[in-house]
Amino acid sequence: MTPEEFEHIARKLRPKLNSIGLDFFSDRDMADDVTQEVLMRLWIMRERIDIRLGVEALASRMAKNICVSEWRKRKTRISSDTSGPPVDGYQQPTAMEDSDNRRLLENAISRLTPTEARLYRMRHLSDMDLAEMETVTGIKSRSISAMLSTARRKLLEAIRQQGGL
Structure with missing residues (x-):
């Protein structure tokens, strides 16, 4: 995929990716971050992507995975921020x-x-x-x-x- 083709596809994908992030987090900044992350990953792998197979499905799946991953990171950060005795003998490393x-x-x-x-x-x-x-x-x-x-x-x-x- 040429850089010009990528730019064209990225313009078409941006609203869809932003919508996925916004639906997941209800936060415009986070939705923008998800969109940028997906587009960055697509850019890195652009030469290996076959546009005939459809980039939209791949990009949507990537956006959803990034949303879930970020949600898990946030959940982990919140749970590790709470102080108190270890649960079931487990202590944070x-x-x-x-x-x-x-x-x-x-x-x-x-x-x-x-x-x-x-x-x-x-x-x-x-x-x-x-x-x-x-x-x-x-x-x-x-x-x-x-x-x-x-x-x-x-x-x-x-x-x-x-x-x-």
């Missing part, structure tokens, strides 16, 4: 524990095959759904699911070997 956990995870991800690592990052760090991943990679969603399952098992085992669990 400290900054140092978070750093150690991130280091353990990155080390474990580095042990995956390049395809597994890429798919894992797309799914869990970029919050892409299987349809988006299929569009980007050209790999069928059933195969993606199987590879992600294998990657998660490998990650769990690698983290256990590092003494993380």
Whole structure:
């Protein structure tokens, strides 16, 4: 997709994406953020998108996923901001524990095959759904699911070997 084609498509998509964000959050600023995030992701993957397949469905799915992801982040922030005794003995990790956990995870991800690592990052760090991943990679969603399952098992085992669990 050329930059000119992308600009044309982006102009057509912007009202729809804004509407999705507004319906979800009832906040114009948040709706604008969702729209910008989707358009940025589409721009990054523009060369791999087949416009004949319809970009609108992909963009709508991306917007909904971003809305849900942001809602979860907000919910997590609100629940972690409340002070009080730990529930069921669970205590929030400290900054140092978070750093150690991130280091353990990155080390474990580095042990995956390049395809597994890429798919894992797309799914869990970029919050892409299987349809988006299929569009980007050209790999069928059933195969993606199987590879992600294998990657998660490998990650769990690698983290256990590092003494993380």
